Amino acid sequence: MDAKEIFKEWQNATNLPDYLRDQLDTLGKDEKWVEDAFGQDINFGTAGMRGRLEPGTNRINLFTVGRVTEGLARLIEENGEEAKKRGVAISFDSRYHSREFAEHAARVLGAHGIHVYLFDDLRPTPELSYAVRHLHTFAGINITASHNAKQYNGYKVYGEDGAQMAPEHADRLFSYAQKVTDIFGVKAAPVKELRANGTLQLIGEDVDEDYLNELKQVTVDPEMVKANADKLKIIYTPLHGTGKMLYDRAFRQGGFDNVIPVPSQSIIDPEFPTTIKPNPEYRDVFEPGFKLANKVNANVIIATDPDADRMGAAVRKSDGDFQVLTGNQIATLMAYYLLAHLKENGKLTSDYEIVTSVVSSALPFKIAKDFGIKTKHVLTGFKYIGEEVDRMKKAGDAKFLMGFEESYGYLFKPFARDKDAMQGALMFAEVASYYASRGMTVFDGLQEIWKKYGVAYEITRAIEMPGIGGQKKMAELMSKLRGEHLTEIGGHRVLKIQDFLKKETIENGESTPLEGFPESNVLKYFLDDETWVALRPSGTEPVIKAYVGVNKKDIETAEKSAEDYQKALADLLK
Numbered sequence: 001m002d003a004k005e006i007f008k009e010w011q012n013a014t015n016l017p018d019y020l021r022d023q024l025d026t027l028g029k030d031e032k033w034v035e036d037a038f039g040q041d042i043n044f045g046t047a048g049m050r051g052r053l054e055p056g057t058n059r060i061n062l063f064t065v066g067r068v069t070e071g072l073a074r075l076i077e078e079n080g081e082e083a084k085k086r087g088v089a090i091s092f093d094s095r096y097h098s099r100e101f102a103e104h105a106a107r108v109l110g111a112h113g114i115h116v117y118l119f120d121d122l123r124p125t126p127e128l129s130y131a132v133r134h135l136h137t138f139a140g141i142n143i144t145a146s147h148n149a150k151q152y153n154g155y156k157v158y159g160e161d162g163a164q165m166a167p168e169h170a171d172r173l174f175s176y177a178q179k180v181t182d183i184f185g186v187k188a189a190p191v192k193e194l195r196a197n198g199t200l201q202l203i204g205e206d207v208d209e210d211y212l213n214e215l216k217q218v219t220v221d222p223e224m225v226k227a228n229a230d231k232l233k234i235i236y237t238p239l240h241g242t243g244k245m246l247y248d249r250a251f252r253q254g255g256f257d258n259v260i261p262v263p264s265q266s267i268i269d270p271e272f273p274t275t276i277k278p279n280p281e282y283r284d285v286f287e288p289g290f291k292l293a294n295k296v297n298a299n300v301i302i303a304t305d306p307d308a309d310r311m312g313a314a315v316r317k318s319d320g321d322f323q324v325l326t327g328n329q330i331a332t333l334m335a336y337y338l339l340a341h342l343k344e345n346g347k348l349t350s351d352y353e354i355v356t357s358v359v360s361s362a363l364p365f366k367i368a369k370d371f372g373i374k375t376k377h378v379l380t381g382f383k384y385i386g387e388e389v390d391r392m393k394k395a396g397d398a399k400f401l402m403g404f405e406e407s408y409g410y411l412f413k414p415f416a417r418d419k420d421a422m423q424g425a426l427m428f429a430e431v432a433s434y435y436a437s438r439g440m441t442v443f444d445g446l447q448e449i450w451k452k453y454g455v456a457y458e459i460t461r462a463i464e465m466p467g468i469g470g471q472k473k474m475a476e477l478m479s480k481l482r483g484e485h486l487t488e489i490g491g492h493r494v495l496k497i498q499d500f501l502k503k504e505t506i507e508n509g510e511s512t513p514l515e516g517f518p519e520s521n522v523l524k525y526f527l528d529d530e531t532w533v534a535l536r537p538s539g540t541e542p543v544i545k546a547y548v549g550v551n552k553k554d555i556e557t558a559e560k561s562a563e564d565y566q567k568a569l570a571d572l573l574k
């Protein structure tokens with residue numbers, strides 16, 4: 001069936017809620033929209049499915065949520081009665097329709113007799129990851145579009161290890177979902193019935209308690225934190241989302257008594273009214289925090305995104321202004337602190353390991369090597385970091401120190417297996433406390449690291465390619481570049497290319513196999529001035545991501561060079 005026919009089916013459906021029917025009537029006047037919203041099924045990417053909250057098979061709505069949950073139900077059924085009994089934990093964030101979708105997913109699973117643990121209210125993503133492990137469920141669902149704009153929602157699926165489902169399983173789930181021919185006929189049992197027969201169980205405070213208890217392990221030097229408590233004032237913002245549920249207790253039990261929330265951003269609100277996108281990457285989300293910090297004379301601002309898996313921070317410089325740090329810089333500070341702490345306490349052993357993605361900063365690895373510990377690169381997607389934690393546990397060949405991604409994700413203690421902004425916030429607060437104890441700001445700390453190891457500076461840019469045409473364009477651009485074997489970028493010689501799709505490394509015109517990674521549409525180039533650049537279509541947004549990482553003597557040269565490289569990449573993508 002083509003897009004127009006499917007659109008007609010939706011028009012004729014008898015069970016569309018009014019808000020979807022209204023949207024269908026208005027948006028449906030635009031043929032291009034119809035083509036985009038009905039021309040394909042919404043895909044499963046880096047983090048499950050994500051899309052605009054609109055009617056359509058290529059959108060997020062009650063019906064696409066129902067269909068994918070039906071796919072999950074069939075995957076669980078295939079694994080037998082035990083899997084059904086273990087069931088699924090479900091959480092949701094502060095977005096429009098999140099609660100409704102979570103409940104709908106519970107009802108669809110319930111109709112298959114699959115046990116469901118549904119959070120009674122919004123909760124952070126890492127708490128769901130923790131709940132899956134803690135309750136030994138077979139899977140987890142989280143209704144969230146993370147840091148995307150308010151028009152979006154999404155559906156993340158977790159495997160029994162608490163990490164986002166690995167591609168093999170996710171593909172299977174998706175293929176089951178696609179076998180659902182009548183998207184309007186997916187069965188959903190009534191909540192009342194499921195509550196009465198015990199299939200649907202609400203969870204909340206009980207899991208909070210246990211998760212908060214685990215969070216206590218994150219702080220590595222509680223005494224130092226305690227001794228410097230009065231030197232540190234932290235501003236915290238949950239950006240209108242789930243971080244609000246736990247931050248207060250988490251900070252307090254960690255010994256951080258001086259944490260002041262940003263009032264306007266502590267209101268749970270799907271409009272995210274104080275932001276354009278509730279993403280701690282962007283300076284604008286910190287504006288209310290800056291004002292408050294100036295008023296109460298605080299030096300550190302910590303922000304978590306609406307589902308509290310990403311954590312960003314801004315720190316005061318000596319001129320009084322705030323610097324918004326990148327995810328890479330935050331991870332660098334954390335890695336240095338953790339290693340220095342282990343060393344000072346005579347606890348540093350060479351079997352510690354840091355894991356990060358191939359598009360994240362090289363500096364934490366440089367530091368790790370200097371301290372003599374192991375490092376491991378994985379593809380983008382925190383689930384791959386989760387897999388490494390499992391590998392270390394099973395093989396017993398390494399101790400997990402931390403995992404991080406440039407996209408503001410960090411994990412220290414693997415009781416959660418997704419990036420955990422609560423853990424990130426606690427660790428960053430501890431880093432701030434460490435520098436305060438030395439009479440320094442966090443920004444001074446970063447400069448100290450740069451002085452020792454050189455300035456690593458990274459910029460990630462997203463080049464938008466929306467719509468169905470966009471997918472095609474991204475595929476064409478990537479395959480064109482792949483075929484070209486570039487020898488020069490931005491006036492610099494390419495020394496080596498890593499092609500993660502063809503799984504080959506090209507160096508001096510010779511190709512050797514690139515082992516140890518699943519296939520992925522990523523190209524990474526290493527240049528003659530210690531710069532690396534990478535290109536990949538995002539798995540969560542209709543964009544190609546262009547990554548640049550330079551190594552220079554000072555930050556000014558680094559910033560300029562990184563900008564120049566970004567321009568060169570933008571030209572390549574024209």
Ligand SMILES: O=P(O)(O)OC[C@H]1O[C@H](O)[C@H](O)[C@@H](O)[C@@H]1O
Binds near residue numbers: 046047381407538540
């Ligand atoms: O670069 P993308 O494919 O858009 O993914 C960006 C990020 O999306 C989600 O937040 C995932 O959990 C991360 O692991 C990933 O790094």
